[in-house]
Amino acid sequence: MSRPSRDQQRAQARAEREAAERAAQQQAQRKKRLVQLGGILAAVAVVAVVVIVAIGGGSNDSSSPTNAGTVSTTGDAALNAQAEINDRLSGIPQSGVTLGRKDAPITIIEFGDLQCPACAIASQQVLPSVIDDYVRPGKAKLELRDIHFLGPDSERLARFGAAASEQGKLWNVAELVWANQGQENSGYATDAYLRAIGNGVPGLDVQAALATRTSGTVRQQLAEAKTLARINGVNSTPTFLVGTGDGPLKTVGADALVSELQQLSAGQS
Template identity: 35%
Template sequence: MSKSKRELREQRRAAERAAVVAESRRRRIRTLLGATGVAVVLVVAGIAISATGGAKAKPVAPSSASKLVAGIQEHNGVLGDPKAPVTVTEYLDLQCPICQQASTANLPAFINTYVRTGKVKLQARTLSFIGPDSVTAAKVAHGAEQQGKLWSFIETFYASQGEENSGYVTTDFLTKVADAAGVNAKQAIDFSKGQSAQSALDQADAAAQTLGVNSTPSFTVSKNGSAEKVIAVGLTDLTNKLNKAVA
């Protein structure tokens, strides 16, 4: 039986969407491979796991991950003293394994040295180009942001991060992450379904496009309200780059 024009049109649109996602991932992998040897290990490992079915998310439990930002004020997704003269912005994707590595290996010392002392405020812009799970996660993250808990949500999510686009970012998983991060899960998920959450994603995407950011994590710096400048991509010498940028 021949397919109708509508069926053919929907099939073509689905193929086009899949091609966009695949190309975005290929571009991200090429960039990250060039940025750091650590990325080689993580990305190749991720591909190998994916090819064999892969593990999904780690079990979510009350986590110590959010202790990194405990006691630091947060406003509109910006961590630290609002009067701090320097703003460092991280462009991240919650599914990105390199972002998780940066969070573990590089950010703790930076936060303790610069953010807790009031010298720097740290902003997060959640992108969502890895795939559908990234979109879902980013929207709920913006729900956590409304409660002043974005960074706690991010750190807790990373602690249970699963295989990219394996379907692990379910309502149940996000509820457990939110609960462990001290976020009102129902409110965050309800917010994620509204236009405000989508607008936040659109704004982050627009800012990334303006700066030419096409891989995660990418870091920018702005001093005393100046325009953002990209200072680091990936993990290569990230700590030193951050330290020099805010010195």
């Protein structure tokens, strides 16, 4: 048997090095998500109860962000927070990845992953006031850039959300998924699960969304999200970019988002 050439040895070494770098990056992202999660808990005391329930597994409290076991895949039962989410978003314009008026003076971009538990907590404890106090009155518009880096379930959820965005329903899907998450990378994002989520969104053509998950438009939207994240140095979720007009956007965590919006809103008055 012939020995590998020097070029082959170099190629093999390079492949091994790149694989090790990818593994290290994924580990760093997971650690950073845990740090961010801790920041959210410190900022919003009530979240501690949710996290204890989610981690301990000793309660069936539906406020937990990890409740895929309660999701009916037959469409005969309501999803966690379904009525609350649909009521909160009702009447707010949606177009593509954007929730709110396109001419709103403040721009908020969330880099998220629909499977991310820290994103779920931010959805429950931070976004309601952001939507009620800033998006609905037209002070800010909120974009979701799904960078789906946690695994296969993340990608399946991201594709379904992107497909729903073509019908102006991305934020309904995202909020319902965050309120009804399953165990990370357990394979819970099945077609039955996605159908149950879709059935909870008023006006969504679920079959059309399922059918267009691999469309060029969906692929482009998700690719643009990852490009934008890379340009802005975003490597964990949730991360927010906030700013006004054509000026630069500031990177903030979920724990600092509301205070940043308060400052920007005061500057607009």
